[in-house]
Each structure stands twice: as C-alpha cells, then as structure tokens.
Amino acid sequence: MSLPILDQSDLDAVAELLPSLSLGDGERRTVLLECGTRDINAAPGSGKTTLLAAKLLMLSRKWPYERRGVCVISHTNVARDEIQRRLSASADGARLLAYPHFIGTIHAFVNQFLALPLLRSEGLEVDSIDNDIFERRALALARKVPAIRFWMGQDASVEDMVRTLVFDGAELTLACEEGKLPKASSKTYPSLLGIKHELAANGIFRHADMFALAEKLLMDHPYTGTLLSKRFPLVFIDEMQDTSWAQEEMLNRVFDNSVVIQRFGDVNQRILSSDKDAVNLTFPRAECLSISTSKRFGPAIAKAVSSVQLNGTPVIGDQPDTHAPTLILYSENRVSDVIHCFGGLVLDAFSDEELQAGEVRVLCARKQSSANAAPGRHLGDYWPPFGQEMLNATSRADRLWALLADPPGHGSGTYSLAARAGDIRRASLLVLRSAESPFIVDIRDGNQLVRNLERDGHETVSLRRLFRDLALATGLASSLEARGETISKMFAGLVALLPEGMTEEKFRGLSVFAEPEMPVKDTAESRTSVVERDGRSAVIQIGTTASMKGETHLATLVLESYGGRSRRFDLAEALPVIAGANGLPKKMSETLKGQFRNLYVAMSRPTSLLCLAANQNRVASDDIGELVKCGWRVRVLN
Numbered sequence: 001m002s003l004p005i006l007d008q009s010d011l012d013a014v015a016e017l018l019p020s021l022s023l024g025d026g027e028r029r030t031v032l033l034e035c036g037t038r039d040i041n042a043a044p045g046s047g048k049t050t051l052l053a054a055k056l057l058m059l060s061r062k063w064p065y066e067r068r069g070v071c072v073i074s075h076t077n078v079a080r081d082e083i084q085r086r087l088s089a090s091a092d093g094a095r096l097l098a099y100p101h102f103i104g105t106i107h108a109f110v111n112q113f114l115a116l117p118l119l120r121s122e123g124l125e126v127d128s129i130d131n132d133i134f135e136r137r138a139l140a141l142a143r144k145v146p147a148i149r150f151w152m153g154q155d156a157s158v159e160d161m162v163r164t165l166v167f168d169g170a171e172l173t174l175a176c177e178e179g180k181l182p183k184a185s186s187k188t189y190p191s192l193l194g195i196k197h198e199l200a201a202n203g204i205f206r207h208a209d210m211f212a213l214a215e216k217l218l219m220d221h222p223y224t225g226t227l228l229s230k231r232f233p234l235v236f237i238d239e240m241q242d243t244s245w246a247q248e249e250m251l252n253r254v255f256d257n258s259v260v261i262q263r264f265g266d267v268n269q270r271i272l273s274s275d276k277d278a279v280n281l282t283f284p285r286a287e288c289l290s291i292s293t294s295k296r297f298g299p300a301i302a303k304a305v306s307s308v309q310l311n312g313t314p315v316i317g318d319q320p321d322t323h324a325p326t327l328i329l330y331s332e333n334r335v336s337d338v339i340h341c342f343g344g345l346v347l348d349a350f351s352d353e354e355l356q357a358g359e360v361r362v363l364c365a366r367k368q369s370s371a372n373a374a375p376g377r378h379l380g381d382y383w384p385p386f387g388q389e390m391l392n393a394t395s396r397a398d399r400l401w402a403l404l405a406d407p408p409g410h411g412s413g414t415y416s417l418a419a420r421a422g423d424i425r426r427a428s429l430l431v432l433r434s435a436e437s438p439f440i441v442d443i444r445d446g447n448q449l450v451r452n453l454e455r456d457g458h459e460t461v462s463l464r465r466l467f468r469d470l471a472l473a474t475g476l477a478s479s480l481e482a483r484g485e486t487i488s489k490m491f492a493g494l495v496a497l498l499p500e501g502m503t504e505e506k507f508r509g510l511s512v513f514a515e516p517e518m519p520v521k522d523t524a525e526s527r528t529s530v531v532e533r534d535g536r537s538a539v540i541q542i543g544t545t546a547s548m549k550g551e552t553h554l555a556t557l558v559l560e561s562y563g564g565r566s567r568r569f570d571l572a573e574a575l576p577v578i579a580g581a582n583g584l585p586k587k588m589s590e591t592l593k594g595q596f597r598n599l600y601v602a603m604s605r606p607t608s609l610l611c612l613a614a615n616q617n618r619v620a621s622d623d624i625g626e627l628v629k630c631g632w633r634v635r636v637l638n
C-alpha cells in the first residue's frame with residue numbers, strides 16, 4: 001500500500017498555514033519529511049506535539065484513502081486536544097478528525113477497538129471505567145464478607161489488594177495492582193474472585209482491565225491485528241516515553257510490519273517508573289531522529305533543566321530569556337504561604353494581558369505521603385485543600401454537582417469541550433437513574449444515552465439541546481440559587497424520559513440533587529489558588545507533575561517533595577547540581593533517578609518564569625550563593 005510522500009512543497013504549504021511556527025531548520029525539516037518507520041527523540045518544548053500536528057496537516061492534503069486512516073495515539077488528553085485544535089484550524093486538517101482516522105489516547109484506542117467490542121460481543125455493557133468507583137464498590141462488597149472484613153481489620157495492605165483487583169492477561173486471571181493476592185487455594189480467594197466478577201457483570205471496571213480484555217480479544221480473534229493494520233497503514237505515537245512495556249507489546253501485536261509507525265517522545269521525561277519490564281522498552285531505537293532545541297524557553301531555563309537531565313545532549317533554549325529563575329526558600333511554619341508568594345512574583349512579572357494568554361501552574365511530584373519528615377513532603381503540605389480533597393473518598397464521577405461545576409479554564413477556551421460534554425452526559429445519566437427512569441435501565445455509560453434511546457425509538461432533540469446548553473453554560477453549581485435553576489433546566493430537558501407522575505417538585509427532591517458534602521466552590525478551589533493584589537489577580541492551577549505532562553505554562557512553580565523509598569527530598573538533592581557545584585550524583589538509586597526525571601519534566605514547562613521552592617533548612621548557603629552568581633533570584637519566606 002502506498003502512503004503519501006511528503007516533500008518541500010508540502011512543507012512550504014504548511015509553513016504558510018502556520019506562520020507563527022519556524023519549521024525550516026535542518027532537524028525539524030528532516031522530521032517533517034520523514035516518511036518511513038522512525039523514532040523521534042526530542043527535547044522538552046522542541047515541539048514534538050506541534051510538529052506532529054504540522055505533519056498531519058501536510059498529510060491531510062494528500063491522504064488518498066476513504067476507508068483507511070491515520071491513527072494518532074497519545075498518552076494525555078493535553079496532547080490529543082493540542083493536535084485536534086491545530087487540525088481543526090483548516091478544512092483539510094479537520095478531515096483527519098473524523099472517520100476513517102483516529103486521534104486519541106492509548107486508553108481510548110484500546111477501549112474503542114479492542115476491549116469494548118469484546119465486551120459487547122459477550123453481551124456486557126460498561127457502566128464506568130474508573131478506578132475510584134471500582135475501589136468504593138469493591139470495598140463495599142468486601143465488607144459484606146466476614147472473613148475478608150476481619151482480615152482487612154488485621155492487615156491494612158489487604159484493603160489495597162481488594163480495591164485494586166484487576167483482570168490480568170488474555171486469560172483474565174485475577175490479580176491486584178497493590179498489595180498481595182492470597183493463593184487460589186485459600187478460603188478468601190473465591191470471594192475475591194466473586195467480587196471481581198460481580199463488578200464486571202455490573203459494568204464496573206478499572207482502567208487496567210481494559211488492557212486485559214484487549215489481550216483476550218487479540219487471543220480469541222488473532223485476525224484483529226491484520227484488520228487494524230489494514231485500517232491504519234500509518235500510525236503516530238506521541239509521548240512515547242510514557243508507553244509501558246505491556247502497552248508496547250500490545251501495539252506490536254495490533255500493528256504488523258506493513259504499518260509505518262513513527263514514535264515521538266523524550267526518553268528523559270519517562271516518569272512512570274513502576275514498570276518492572278521497563279528494560280524491554282525499545283524507544284528510542286538506534287538511528288532515531290532528534291531535535292535538541294526547545295522553542296518553549298530561553299537559555300537560563302534550559303541551563304537549569306539540562307542540569308537535572310539524566311541522558312543525552314543538553315537541551316538548548318531557543319527563545320529569549322525574559323525573567324530570572326527564582327528560588328523561594330521557606331521556613332517550616334511558612335510552607336503554606338509559598339503558593340501565595342509565587343502569586344505575588346507572577347503579578348510583579350506579568351501584565352494582565354500576559355496572564356490572560358498564558359497558564360500559571362504549581363507542580364509537585366507527590367500528592368500525599370505519610371512520611372515522618374519536615375514539611376515540604378507533598379502537595380498537601382503546601383496547599384491544605386488539596387489534602388482535604390484526597391480525603392474526600394467519593395469519586396467525582398458519582399457526584400452530580402462536581403460533574404456540573406465549572407472545570408478549570410471553563411469559559412476561557414482552555415478546557416476540553418469533549419471532556420465537558422462527557423461530564424454533562426454522565427450527570428444526566430445520574431439524574432435519570434436517581435429518578436428511576438424506565439428508559440435507561442440497560443444504559444451504563446453516559447456516552448450511550450442518545451444512541452441507545454434513539455435505537456429504542458425515543459425522540460432525543462430536547463435531550464441533546466439540554467446537553468448543549470449545560471456544556472456551554474457556566475456557574476451551574478456555583479450557588480444554591482444556581483443549583484435550583486440547573487435543576488429546572490434538567491427537568492425541562494429530561495421530562496420525556498421521567499417516570500409517569502414525576503412532577504418538578506418531586507424531581508427537586510431526588511437524592512442526586514442533595515447539597516454537596518463539600519461546597520462545590522471548595523472542590524474547584526482545591527486545585528486552584530487565586531492570588532489578588534491591588535485589584536489584579538493571578539489564577540494558579542495546582543497539581544502533580546504527572547498531571548501536567550506535555551503542558552506549556554507562562555510561569556511554573558516546582559515544589560520540593562519527599563521521595564518515599566529514596567528518603568530524599570528532590571530539590572535538596574538537585575539544588576547543588578543546578579547551582580553547578582556538583583554534576584549529577586555518581587550513584588543514583590532508581591527512585592532518585594525517578595525524582596530527577598520528575599524535576600526535568602516539571603522544570604521544563606514554563607516559557608518565561610521558572611520558580612523552585614525548597615525548605616531553607618535543606619539548602620546549603622554555598623549553593624544559594626552559586627545560584628545568585630548564575631543569575632537566580634532568591635526569595636526568603638520566614
């Protein structure tokens with residue numbers, strides 16, 4: 001099968017379409033014109049996702065097949081959204097957003113083409129693929145079994161095992177992601193197996209189950225790989241460094257040698273370190289292409305980033321430096337003021353227009369830890385509402401008001417409309433369930449609502465209008481009054497699907513509409529800090545490094561954290577290296593290497609301002625002096 005050959009004229013055309021990008025240098029040109037199977041291992045901010053989107057635009061003008069498509073697999077929604085956004089800017093590009101092409105995360109690919117077809121062929125529907133929901137249901141069932149309940153009371157690790165029960169491999173054997181499963185001959189094993197099967201029968205799965213189901217499909221129907229290879233003769237994988245060995249093996253079985261596969265990634269950004277089979281990973285293969293310059297930041301940030309880089313050519317910053325990197329040193333009793341201090345620096349550094357256009361983020365490698373060490377261990381130390389949210393066990397997917405609340409960036413165009421639409425559909429399904437609608441008995445997934453209702457001959461115009469109105473509205477859950485109006489809207493949109501005799505008054509009394517346990521405002525605020533000064537404000541999103549992979553920020557604060565098994569604080573170890581006093585430590589445990597990779601990812605997010613925050617007791621004054629000599633600013637909070 002012949003695939004389009006890309007040449008200089010395609011590059012010229014796409015350069016005209018994307019005038020803000022510089023695509024003509026040797027390294028980028030080679031990547032854009034490469035037509036064979038090839039790995040591209042490139043620095044943070046070198047534009048892997050951007051180049052991939054540009055390359056897809058080039059291909060879209062020449063794609064010759066109607067039933068064969070390009071398959072683009074990413075690991076994060078951020079990368080997927082970025083690619084889709086760039087493609088939707090032109091008519092040719094927009095064609096790649098629909099059949100026969102696929103652009104989505106590896107989880108979406110596995111679900112859509114492998115796991116869900118298998119479940120459907122066995123007559124099973126999916127209610128939720130959500131680890132939190134699974135955990136709650138599994139624990140609730142386990143507490144009903146006296147032997148397991150007793151055992152959980154004796155040994156805390158049993159709870160971990162129960163809540164992470166998964167299917168493993170093509171035979172769907174029982175396994176667990178944490179803790180240890182008892183022997184198959186033990187008294188409790190049949191009960192654990194029963195819990196897993198009962199939840200599967202009710203359509204409640206963990207994400208990892210989907211991979212086992214996919215393996216089963218590939219084993220039961222070996223021809224699936226050949227069919228998918230015909231359907232997708234060209235495959236791009238973005239963020240390849242995050243592919244686990246199990247995922248790589250599966251992709252090898254899905255796509256045969258006839259398929260051209262280009263894999264984009266940065267091996268230094270590999271922060272999922274728990275894969276015991278990581279030694280088998282093949283990315284990047286010999287003769288890979290590379291791009292060493294970052295279009296995200298300038299030399300000062302590049303110098304800091306490359307000092308914590310474990311392998312390869314140091315990253316070069318291609319943009320001008322705009323703000324000096326800054327170190328915030330805090331005393332233990334000021335740890336919870338660090339984010340506020342960063343907000344002040346941000347307000348000093350940027351105009352309101354710049355703050356409108358760019359993101360300001362705070363990252364930390366760990367979200368929680370019970371380590372008995374001085375503060376600065378995890379996000380909860382710096383931002384207590386985050387710790388509280390962790391304690392709130394009920395999954396967002398089961399909380400109506402959390403689903404309807406404005407997602408971060410709502411109204412500013414920076415959020416994913418697809419994710420918002422999914423939340424609205426899920427919320428509507430929860431309401432219909434609570435009302436005991438007779439029409440949704442077999443519907444387990446919000447995404448099936450319209451399809452299944454139409455299949456059963458129902459009119460869905462008002463339902464779809466409700467979805468659209470709710471998805472575009474803001475403040476649906478922001479106050480008692482707003483929630484009251486939302487209930488009225490939902491009543492009007494869903495009335496045709498409600499049981500006979502359901503008045504608006506009865507509808508209002510449904511348990512699903514109960515006032516949220518935790519004020520919705522706080523739920524949203526648990527990940528957002530707004531720092532205000534002199535009538536100006538900076539909105540700062542807070543999260544883990546893993547949750548912000550692939551992002552580009554205007555300003556990033558990286559918070560020091562404690563590395564569990566390494567028993568080291570990441571910045572305490574890294575600051576002497578960043579200050580240039582030492583190279584990388586000669587001996588680094590795997591955990592410490594993981595901490596450095598996390599720092600490498602976190603520190604390479606900003607275009608303009610990089611801030612680090614560390615407990616002042618853990619930083620030597622010589623290192624502070626060296627940093628200042630290198631142009632760093634230091635703020636002390638005590």
Ligand SMILES: Nc1ncnc2c1ncn2[C@@H]1O[C@H](COP(=O)(O)OP(=O)(O)OP(=O)(O)O)[C@@H](O)[C@H]1O
Pocket residue numbers: 020021022023028042043044045046047048049050051266269295296549550551552604
């Ligand atoms: N060729 C280019 N010309 C100008 N700007 C670019 C170019 N490529 C990328 N950029 C800009 O640099 C930033 C980083 O791009 P992108 O996210 O694609 O990099 P990446 O290599 O995928 O990053 P990471 O590995 O950190 O996830 C974005 O703001 C993007 O708009």
